Amino acid sequence: MRMHFVARALSTAWPDLNDLSEHDVAAQAAPFRGGVNNWIVQTFLRLRQSLLAAGITPTIGEAFISGCVNLAHRDCLNRLLAPYHRSYVVGIRADRPPVHSCDTGWRRRARRTHAMFRAV
Numbered sequence: 001m002r003m004h005f006v007a008r009a010l011s012t013a014w015p016d017l018n019d020l021s022e023h024d025v026a027a028q029a030a031p032f033r034g035g036v037n038n039w040i041v042q043t044f045l046r047l048r049q050s051l052l053a054a055g056i057t058p059t060i061g062e063a064f065i066s067g068c069v070n071l072a073h074r075d076c077l078n079r080l081l082a083p084y085h086r087s088y089v090v091g092i093r094a095d096r097p098p099v100h101s102c103d104t105g106w107r108r109r110a111r112r113t114h115a116m117f118r119a120v
Contacts, residue, residue, distance in 0.1 A: 003051055005060040006072035007040040014041055017060065022046050036073045039092050043071065064089075 010017060014037070022045050025032055032038050044060050051058040064070045066086035073092050 001055065002057045002059060002065070002068040003047075004065045004068050004070045005040050005044040005058065006062065006064055006070055006076050007037040007044075007060060008062060008076065009037070010060065010062055013037055017041065020045055022049065036075045039073050040071065040076075043092070 007014075014020075025042050025045055032042050040060070044058060048058045059065070064072070064087050069088045069090060071090040071092065077089065077091050
């Protein structure tokens, strides 16, 4: 199984991404603050080793990949020609309006419990 993280301008914004690890998120906090890509890059770095240990291959790139789980920030889900219909999409809403590209989503509550909701 593969989980693909989708972020924009990786080669220019994160040229050293392959050299970074989960430890770097805390040790070098400044580059990970603000911006759409930071949600995805942080999540990729934090989950990479755990996913590998679970037998899931994590990859990151600028385009959606057909036939696998694609994790993307809500702002990356505004692409009109992306192959959403061929992918399983996990949208990170962050501090944006709801994602309306899915049938089912999760809402995080203050008590750290989750409730399913239907997007229309």
